Amino acid sequence: MTAVEVRDLRVTLGGAAVLAGVDLTVEAGEWVTIIGPNGAGKSTLLRAIGGLVPSTGSIALFGTPAARLPRRQRARTVAAVMQSPVVPPGMAVFDYVLLGRTPYVPPLGRESSADLAAVGEVLTRLDLDRFAGRLLDTLSGGERQRVFLARALVQGAGLLLLDEPGTALDIGHQQDVLELVDQLRRDAGLTVLATMHDLAIAGEYADRMVLLAGGTVVASGAPVDVLTEELLATHYRARVRVVHSEHGPLVVPVRSTRR
Numbered sequence: 001m002t003a004v005e006v007r008d009l010r011v012t013l014g015g016a017a018v019l020a021g022v023d024l025t026v027e028a029g030e031w032v033t034i035i036g037p038n039g040a041g042k043s044t045l046l047r048a049i050g051g052l053v054p055s056t057g058s059i060a061l062f063g064t065p066a067a068r069l070p071r072r073q074r075a076r077t078v079a080a081v082m083q084s085p086v087v088p089p090g091m092a093v094f095d096y097v098l099l100g101r102t103p104y105v106p107p108l109g110r111e112s113s114a115d116l117a118a119v120g121e122v123l124t125r126l127d128l129d130r131f132a133g134r135l136l137d138t139l140s141g142g143e144r145q146r147v148f149l150a151r152a153l154v155q156g157a158g159l160l161l162l163d164e165p166g167t168a169l170d171i172g173h174q175q176d177v178l179e180l181v182d183q184l185r186r187d188a189g190l191t192v193l194a195t196m197h198d199l200a201i202a203g204e205y206a207d208r209m210v211l212l213a214g215g216t217v218v219a220s221g222a223p224v225d226v227l228t229e230e231l232l233a234t235h236y237r238a239r240v241r242v243v244h245s246e247h248g249p250l251v252v253p254v255r256s257t258r259r
């Protein structure tokens with residue numbers, strides 16, 4: 001089954017074409033990572049798929065046109081961790097993560113014991129138990145990033161949109177979080193569509209990659225076909241070496257010999 005089918009997607013912001021006709025297909029259970037230089041339109045693409053920014057063209061989620069999904073059903077279908085979410089002041093971590101269960105709470109009803117148990121389980125999986133009672137705005141940036149992911153995971157959606165999931169995480173937590181997401185993908189059939197800047201690690205997690213530049217797709221395919229020295233030189237103006245691990249290509253920046 002196809003989880004995401006995007007055709008001729010266009011987004012205009014502030015009078016400028018930010019996405020200029022993007023086609024993208026993500027199969028259910030796949031992990032696709034969007035890369036591209038600053039301002040390429042990566043976050044906007046995720047935001048459009050998540051219904052957070054108006055667009056033209058078509059977006060279908062698991063076979064249903066996204067525009068036809070009622071709000072609650074859309075929230076059960078797609079969960080997102082975007083950059084810098086607004087943090088409600090004075091809210092404890094447990095209560096914040098519980099907000100992810102909102103699409104399951106009946107109107108005017110209360111969260112069920114299953115909702116509370118789901119939150120407890122996700123907090124444990126993300127090693128956040130000890131923060132459950134802490135106010136969100138007292139956490140470090142990396143701790144907070146894991147809480148944002150917890151809130152998205154507890155939503156139980158089949159499609160997870162991750163905008164720079166490694167931001168603010170140290171290298172160990174970055175690996176932990178990506179491994180956890182990958183495990184959920186394998187165990188629970190989650191589909192992952194992510195953006196990532198860290199090309200040292202991105203190629204090890206994606207089944208496929210899409211290189212976006214200037215609001216259009218300029219390359220897509222297996223990580224080895226997208227993370228090439230030539231493409232990264234052309235679109236990032238970067239000098240890199242690509243080395244290969246058993247899990248995929250790793251991009252290492254190298255300094256120019258010219259001074």
Ligand SMILES: Nc1ncnc2c1ncn2[C@@H]1O[C@H](COP(=O)(O)OP(=O)(O)OP(=O)(O)O)[C@@H](O)[C@H]1O
Pocket residue numbers: 013014015016018036037038039040041042043044045
């Ligand atoms: N509300 C807005 N009004 C005008 N321009 C906008 C608006 N939001 C985004 N843009 C522009 O759209 C372009 C794409 O932004 P977007 O955040 O999608 O890029 P990105 O690829 O995620 O970049 P980065 O790697 O820097 O996070 C940028 O040039 C940005 O300045």
